[in-house]
Amino acid sequence: MPRALVKVLAHTPDPERAVAVAARLCYSPRSVETLSDSLTGAEIASLIDKIVEMGHYSPLEHAVFTFGIDNISRACSHQLVRHRVASYSQQSQRYVKLDKVSAIVPPSIEADHEAKSLFEEKLRELWAFYSELVERGVAPEDARYILPNACETKIIVTMNARELHHFFALRLCHRAQWEIRDMALEVYKAIAPIAPGLFKGAGPGCVKGACPEGEYSCGRAKEVRAELSQAVPA
Structure with missing residues (x-):
């Protein structure tokens, strides 16, 4: 846990x-x-x-x-x-750029191998899209809207x-x-x-x-x- x-x-x-x-x-x-x-x-x-x-x-x-x-x-x-x-x-998502996946995985998902794999895959996709938005010039304060509650x-x-x-x-x-x-x-x-x-x-x-x-x-x-x-x- x-x-x-x-x-x-x-x-x-x-x-x-x-x-x-x-x-x-x-x-x-x-x-x-x-x-x-x-x-x-x-x-x-x-x-x-x-x-x-x-x-x-x-x-x-x-x-x-x-x-x-x-x-x-x-x-x-x-x-x-x-x-x-x-x-x-609290640490600001507006001023602190989130360069890598950093998320909390609930125990119920952690215990299910397939669910955990899917969960982590979607996290990577969300972070990749966040990074893409930032690279396109979108401000982190707006790019963060794509990030999950798991952050x-x-x-x-x-x-x-x-x-x-x-x-x-x-x-x-x-x-x-x-x-x-x-x-x-x-x-x-x-x-x-x-x-x-x-x-x-x-x-x-x-x-x-x-x-x-x-x-x-x-x-x-x-x-x-x-x-x-x-x-x-x-």
């Missing part, structure tokens, strides 16, 4: 402390400096557990993560940018911890489309270990309790919990 490549580029220093201080400040007369200096590791963990359990997610917005993603399709990135509480910078792309994303919780809830569910779920899992593996307290319990509804999908449940709750727990060191 194609695998998204995720690299964390930057994040809020000591993100769990930042969130805990923000949460405590809401109910404390003390100064920010005093609160920050006085909170112990145990108090930080307890505060984060409490606010997440209460659904008081706004303090999580103070922890911000920036990460780059390689090796995903345009079909996947189109789904990703629907998460609007985030910032995105490999790269993107840099900035999300806060609250939006990441929402992203993981939707995209780590097995009802999500296979590629964005695969990508979301790689994002989770890269980010959750940085601030495990912030992302404890993050994921689809079945992580914390019963699956909210009802009759559409995949029935794989135990598998999902195990998959996510393995990504974060105990």
